[in-house]
Amino acid sequence: MAMATAAVASVRLATTNALPRATQRSRDNEACSALNSAFFKNSIPSSSRSSRKNLKTLNDGSRKGICVRVKASTSDMVKEKALPADGQLISRHEGLDLYEDMILGRAFEDMCAQMYYRGKMFGFVHLYNGQEAVSTGFIKGLKKADYVCSTYRDHVHALSKGVPARQVMSELFGKATGCCRGQGGSMHMFSKEHNVLGGFAFIGEGIPVATGAAFTTKYRREVLKDDSADEVTIAFFGDGTCNNGQFFECLNMAALWKLPIVFVVENNLWAIGMSHYRATSVPEIWKKGPAFGMPGIHVDGMDVLKVREVAKEAIARARRGDGPTLVECETYRFRGHSLADPDELRKPAEKAHYAARDPIAALKNYLLENRLATEKELSAIEETINELIEDAVEFAEASPLPPHSQLLENVFADPKGFGIGPDGRYRCEGPGFTAGTAQV
Amino acid sequence: MESTALLQKVTAGMAFRGTPASLLSSSSASSHVARIKLGSRSVIRAVSRLSGLTVKATHLNAYGFGTMPHNSTALKTVNKAVAVKTETGSTATAQQGHELLLFEALREGLEEEMERDPTVCVIGEDVGHYGGSYKVTKGMAEKFGDLRLLDTPIAENSFTGMAIGAAMTGLRPIVEGMNMGFLLLAFNQIANNCGMLHYTSGGQFTIPIVIRGPGGVGKQLGAEHSQRLESYFQSVPGLQMVACSTPYNAKGLMKAAIRSENPVILFEHVLLYNLKERIPDEEYVLCLEEAELVRPGQDITILTYSRMRHHVLQAVKTLVSKGYDPEVIDIRSLKPFDLFAIGNSVKKTHKVLIVEECMRTGGIGASLRAAIMENFFDELDAPIGCLSSQDVPTPYAGPLEDLTVVQPPQIVFAVEQLCKH
Numbered sequence: 118m119a120m121a122t123a124a125v126a127s128v129r130l131a132t133t134n135a136l137p138r139a140t141q142r143s144r145d146n147e148a149c150s151a152l153n154s155a156f157f158k159n160s161i162p163s164s165s166r167s168s169r170k171n172l173k174t175l176n177d178g179s180r181k182g183i184c185v186r187v188k189a190s191t192s193d194m195v196k197e198k199a200l201p202a203d204g205q206l207i208s209r210h211e212g213l214d215l216y217e218d219m220i221l222g223r224a225f226e227d228m229c230a231q232m233y234y235r236g237k238m239f240g241f242v243h244l245y246n247g248q249e250a251v252s253t254g255f256i257k258g259l260k261k262a263d264y265v266c267s268t269y270r271d272h273v274h275a276l277s278k279g280v281p282a283r284q285v286m287s288e289l290f291g292k293a294t295g296c297c298r299g300q301g302g303s304m305h306m307f308s309k310e311h312n313v314l315g316g317f318a319f320i321g322e323g324i325p326v327a328t329g330a331a332f333t334t335k336y337r338r339e340v341l342k343d344d345s346a347d348e349v350t351i352a353f354f355g356d357g358t359c360n361n362g363q364f365f366e367c368l369n370m371a372a373l374w375k376l377p378i379v380f381v382v383e384n385n386l387w388a389i390g391m392s393h394y395r396a397t398s399v400p401e402i403w404k405k406g407p408a409f410g411m412p413g414i415h416v417d418g419m420d421v422l423k424v425r426e427v428a429k430e431a432i433a434r435a436r437r438g439d440g441p442t443l444v445e446c447e448t449y450r451f452r453g454h455s456l457a458d459p460d461e462l463r464k465p466a467e468k469a470h471y472a473a474r475d476p477i478a479a480l481k482n483y484l485l486e487n488r489l490a491t492e493k494e495l496s497a498i499e500e501t502i503n504e505l506i507e508d509a510v511e512f513a514e515a516s517p518l519p520p521h522s523q524l525l526e527n528v529f530a531d532p533k534g535f536g537i538g539p540d541g542r543y544r545c546e547g548p549g550f551t552a553g554t555a556q557v
Numbered sequence: 558m559e560s561t562a563l564l565q566k567v568t569a570g571m572a573f574r575g576t577p578a579s580l581l582s583s584s585s586a587s588s589h590v591a592r593i594k595l596g597s598r599s600v601i602r603a604v605s606r607l608s609g610l611t612v613k614a615t616h617l618n619a620y621g622f623g624t625m626p627h628n629s630t631a632l633k634t635v636n637k638a639v640a641v642k643t644e645t646g647s648t649a650t651a652q653q654g655h656e657l658l659l660f661e662a663l664r665e666g667l668e669e670e671m672e673r674d675p676t677v678c679v680i681g682e683d684v685g686h687y688g689g690s691y692k693v694t695k696g697m698a699e700k701f702g703d704l705r706l707l708d709t710p711i712a713e714n715s716f717t718g719m720a721i722g723a724a725m726t727g728l729r730p731i732v733e734g735m736n737m738g739f740l741l742l743a744f745n746q747i748a749n750n751c752g753m754l755h756y757t758s759g760g761q762f763t764i765p766i767v768i769r770g771p772g773g774v775g776k777q778l779g780a781e782h783s784q785r786l787e788s789y790f791q792s793v794p795g796l797q798m799v800a801c802s803t804p805y806n807a808k809g810l811m812k813a814a815i816r817s818e819n820p821v822i823l824f825e826h827v828l829l830y831n832l833k834e835r836i837p838d839e840e841y842v843l844c845l846e847e848a849e850l851v852r853p854g855q856d857i858t859i860l861t862y863s864r865m866r867h868h869v870l871q872a873v874k875t876l877v878s879k880g881y882d883p884e885v886i887d888i889r890s891l892k893p894f895d896l897f898a899i900g901n902s903v904k905k906t907h908k909v910l911i912v913e914e915c916m917r918t919g920g921i922g923a924s925l926r927a928a929i930m931e932n933f934f935d936e937l938d939a940p941i942g943c944l945s946s947q948d949v950p951t952p953y954a955g956p957l958e959d960l961t962v963v964q965p966p967q968i969v970f971a972v973e974q975l976c977k978h
Contacts, residue, residue, distance in 0.1 A: 300757055308761065325715040325746065328719045329719040332719055333728050362714065363714055366712035366715035370716070530763040531818040534795075536894060538897065
């Protein structure tokens with residue numbers, strides 16, 4: 118695996134605000150292209166490098182469905198980052214941490230599929246298999262107070278952020294012990310405690326919400342004079358969303374006001390059955406960052422160590438107050454768009470190509486090759502996680518369904534909003550109101 | 558119940574509708590009427606058959622009631638005070654309080670709340686340096702800074718969503734739509750997130766946001782700038798909607814909306830910004846869910862809101878001179894309805910006319926009619942009248958524009974028709 122010995126080139130992104138805007142932009146451009154060149158030059162496994170030429174000729178936007186790798190331009194600002202003294206990109210502890218998180222995500226999603234086909238969960242369920250490196254790589258670099266905002270493919274984001282598997286599973290089963298009391302479901306995972314801001318069913322909807330959370334951080338620093346306010350917000354969304362107005366509008370506002378946010382594109386090349394190349398005039402999403410005044414980074418989203426490096430830089434940049442970053446992660450979902458998707462449009466060759474780059478297998482190889490962990494330890498982690506998932510399922514099974522009285526409880530934060538009834542009392546004051554009717 | 562006693566009660570009740578003196582029983586016309594609650598119309602029909610009473614009428618309508626010829630002399634004798642009632646919404650006397658225009662009242666309320674709570678901020682187009690396109694936030698950016706009066710790019714859906722995210726994480730933003738109609742672009746965020754996020758998060762996140770802006774039909778502003786969004790938003794669960802109509806209630810509702818933990822949409826009207834009124838000096842906050850009794854009366858309940866309140870009051874002058882005594886209620890809270898105030902009025906007058914500016918189809922009046930019918934059917938003596946704007950895109954031409962909106966003569970006519978019941 119090339120990443121073990123790759124020199125990770127990292128560029129010190131412009132930190133001074135005194136630079137005139139043009140200089141700032143050009144530095145950002147250089148930063149972004151440098152990072153691009155670093156990750157591409159050094160990280161492509163040789164097997165796929167040779168097939169890249171073949172892949173490129175197929176990039177005619179037709180229904181071939183094979184991805185094309187984007188070659189970024191190099192920059193003379195590339196600096197080599199010295200590897201740590203022991204030559205490792207990651208410590209043993211960190212490595213096991215990452216591994217456990219990715220295994221958790223994978224095992225949880227596999228269990229979701231099982232439970233769905235057994236009729237325990239319903240509706241639209243969108244699984245994250247294959248994309249674990251993005252969630253783990255970014256969210257494990259956050260503090261508890263930092264915010265995560267996601268889409269309908271949000272189970273693993275919630276888990277990585279720290280929401281207990283029991284709560285997520287219960288929510289999927291629609292039980293009262295779910296993180297949203299069973300009221301949200303698969304596409305609406307929220308956690309106030311762990312600062313997970315959702316969970317949104319419409320694409321693009323969560324990006325402004327994430328921008329708002331970042332705005333709050335800036336407001337608290339500058340208006341409320343709270344110097345401890347340095348929370349970073351990460352907005353996750355897909356390639357399909359990048360053609361939506363809310364994406365561009367928020368890139369503009371975040372860069373304009375230098376909000377502490379990282380926009381992470383999980384480009385898995387498919388929006389249900391719409392290939393990214395059939396929907397997008399300029400498929401390189403990372404290029405759109407500099408157009409709005411922020412660095413645009415393209416990273417191999419199947420490689421958790423690379424994602425983690427980029428995440429560290431982007432999160433640090435936001436926390437310093439230097440503004441947003443757009444990171445495009447090239448990734449892939451091993452399953453269909455949702456459990457209802459027959460997934461007939463994607464070519465087997467493409468699926469095989471990415472299956473060979475399974476992020477969990479890649480990390481496992483890395484840990485073993487660099488003697489950071491033994492087979493036994495990794496198996497033990499897998500065992501623990503399997504037990505955790507089993508426990509989550511049992512907990513969800515045993516949990517009660519929400520009672521009728523829960524129906525109206527959370528419609529309004531202040532239930533006076535239901536109004537004044539004919540008898541002169543607020544309707545919410547009547548006994549048993551929450552099991553009744555909201556209509557007048 | 559003996560038929561004589563019943564007859565007394567019934568005819569005494571009929572006296573309020575201008576019954577010729579010859580039909581009155583010995584109970585005087587001024588006696589208090591004990592309303593026969595159940596099926597009053599059918600009882601009266603039965604009673605009139607029993608007692609051989611013939612109702613002097615031009616024709617009987619579908620309910621068996623005579624359509625009484627309106628006898629203004631008879632009405633005057635039983636009338637309560639005919640004098641024009643002062644607006645009970647305004648509590649200040651000529652000596653106290655201070656006079657200002659409605660947009661200044663909004664600004665006062667806004668400023669007071671922003672001083673009181675540093676997490677209150679305004680987000681919208683041209684709210685900062687420009688001072689608001691209707692001057693509601695004039696001078697505030699100098700005082701509070703550019704972050705608290707945030708000038709946004711033209712991206713309603715995104716900056717409304719941004720305000721929602723800010724509200725979820727601890728701020729109390731007020732989103733200004735430069736014109737309410739522009740908020741159609743923010744419908745995604747308002748319906749999906751503003752209204753529903755508190756619920757889908759299981760109550761974990763509150764969204765104490767205020768969305769406000771001028772709407773309604775102005776002076777030849779064209780179709781797209783003359784929209785009324787209250788009918789579109791009323792179906793969104795989790796939202797409260799209020800409409801202000803005077804400087805007094807504008808300031809009070811603004812403050813109440815900011816302090817509320819619920820997302821509130823505050824509808825202002827383009828043509829009302831320059832209304833002048835004297836309001837109290839001391840601080841006051843109005844109740845978001847309550848309606849406002851503008852003019853007490855006996856003959857008919859007129860329910861209205863926003864600009865139509867003023868059209869109604871204009872019509873009331875004519876009606877009073879013609880001998881009617883309408884009760885005017887400014888419902889203020891478009892969602893939820895104040896059923897207590899409305900119900901009390903219906904129980905008094907038994908006739909309702911709704912006068913609104915939104916479209917007839919699916920409008921506030923449509924919902925209000927249904928609510929009154931469901932809750933107070935037995936109190937009604939007549940079908941609920943509803944005057945709404947025409948289902949027409951507001952034309953630019955002046956005469957056509959006037960035709961789309963309810964005008965005072967139409968209100969007078971409708972009251973006259975309803976009072977014949």
